[in-house]
Amino acid sequence: MKATNAFAYIDKNRDRLVDELVQFLRIPSISAHKERDSDVEAALDYDRRKLESLGFRTEIWPTRSHTGLFAERMVSPELPTVLIYGHVDVQPVDPLALWTSPPFEPRIADGKIWARGADDNKGQHYAQIAGVEATLRADGDLPVNVKFILESDEEYDGEAMAAELPKHASKLACDVFVVSDSNFPDRDHPAVTLSLRGIQAFEITIRGATGDKHSGEWGGMLHEPIDVLRWTLQNLKDFQTGRVLVPGFYDDVDPPTPETRAAIAGRPWDDAAQARAQGVSRLFHEEGYTALESGTLRPTLQVNGIFGGYTGEGFKTVIGNQASAKISMRLVARQDPEKIAAAFERRVRELVGDMGTVTFRKFGAGLPFWSDPKSPYVQAGLRALTAAFGKPAVMLAMGGSIPIVPAVVRTTGAACVMMGFGLPEDNLHAPDENFPVENYLGGAKAAAAFLYEVAGVRERVPARK
Numbered sequence: 001m002k003a004t005n006a007f008a009y010i011d012k013n014r015d016r017l018v019d020e021l022v023q024f025l026r027i028p029s030i031s032a033h034k035e036r037d038s039d040v041e042a043a044l045d046y047d048r049r050k051l052e053s054l055g056f057r058t059e060i061w062p063t064r065s066h067t068g069l070f071a072e073r074m075v076s077p078e079l080p081t082v083l084i085y086g087h088v089d090v091q092p093v094d095p096l097a098l099w100t101s102p103p104f105e106p107r108i109a110d111g112k113i114w115a116r117g118a119d120d121n122k123g124q125h126y127a128q129i130a131g132v133e134a135t136l137r138a139d140g141d142l143p144v145n146v147k148f149i150l151e152s153d154e155e156y157d158g159e160a161m162a163a164e165l166p167k168h169a170s171k172l173a174c175d176v177f178v179v180s181d182s183n184f185p186d187r188d189h190p191a192v193t194l195s196l197r198g199i200q201a202f203e204i205t206i207r208g209a210t211g212d213k214h215s216g217e218w219g220g221m222l223h224e225p226i227d228v229l230r231w232t233l234q235n236l237k238d239f240q241t242g243r244v245l246v247p248g249f250y251d252d253v254d255p256p257t258p259e260t261r262a263a264i265a266g267r268p269w270d271d272a273a274q275a276r277a278q279g280v281s282r283l284f285h286e287e288g289y290t291a292l293e294s295g296t297l298r299p300t301l302q303v304n305g306i307f308g309g310y311t312g313e314g315f316k317t318v319i320g321n322q323a324s325a326k327i328s329m330r331l332v333a334r335q336d337p338e339k340i341a342a343a344f345e346r347r348v349r350e351l352v353g354d355m356g357t358v359t360f361r362k363f364g365a366g367l368p369f370w371s372d373p374k375s376p377y378v379q380a381g382l383r384a385l386t387a388a389f390g391k392p393a394v395m396l397a398m399g400g401s402i403p404i405v406p407a408v409v410r411t412t413g414a415a416c417v418m419m420g421f422g423l424p425e426d427n428l429h430a431p432d433e434n435f436p437v438e439n440y441l442g443g444a445k446a447a448a449a450f451l452y453e454v455a456g457v458r459e460r461v462p463a464r465k
């Protein structure tokens, strides 16, 4: 059975499905603003009522910040189970003056829905819900078991829901986890995202003398914290080859397989055009890898900020007694943030030696995620997107991090298909956020087609016992 009936149902009901999203977008569910807590709850409740109307059993899962929603419709234990993710909370809207129309009064113009959350993530996950509805109503029942995990914390406290997962592990059991929270590379190429990089971030502070010192009186006699920081940073990464110089950093990094490199090379991308768009003469790349591979499939280290000494108006001949840097490392493959953090601290202490004292403040950590381009579920996602959008789907790797993805994968042991429906020009987190109506409805079709494709996968791949 194919998704033909579901596609026809979506076409027939397009105005109502768009209107349901518009009503959802009217709820100002900004998780970062305490006074919006009841709106965040109302948004989650909107999904809860919708899913209950489709015969889903629901549960509310409190987190340390807000609440999450779990929903399931179990058709038969013999069928595979698909777990779908989404978040109902949205980013704050300021600067409000830069919006063409009020962010919570959705407007449809130029074939797009304009509102905060239109793409990220209300539009993207409501497309999944619409796809489930279409399948259920058009064919009488779902071809697989479907579960949802919907959160309210993503834009404010991204690890809150991840922290709850272990206690719900048995309920989350599934064959494949689906996330629609990513983009096509452009309008003409629907895409499955194969991988995300993990992250480990630090602020380091190097201290020298007891206080700032007169540089005429002490210059030449002291180890200067700014110098020590400069030396340390220089020895953390070879800026010509792009190699990170922390011993052990590459221990758990398998080189990308030829299949993965070929898959990534299949997306539209042009180094020269990208460099022009960024206002630089050429892109950087790690030795032995293309720029695109360096920015997605390879681990790296960036200095995000440096401060110390006198930076005020005019001049002050002083040796500042401390210097700091904010540093983040992007991780891939089997790299573990904790292990990387320990190796990083060891290396920095070794470099600073007795030239000063160093303190570390750890920030966000997240595991990397990757899937095999040959995975039957990835292939199912590509076929579903191609059928829904009528354009051949490509595979991408993403340089950024979405902590919930590796957290769910680790909890369930399931395969994961990241199948987002957004476009790069949707203005996520910015004024005039928008989502093309065709991507919303196409997303709903892709969601429906994916359920049938997964039902087909189970016929070929025996269930895990």
Ligand SMILES: [Zn+2]
Pocket: 091, 120, 155, 428, 429
């Ligand atoms: Zn977001």
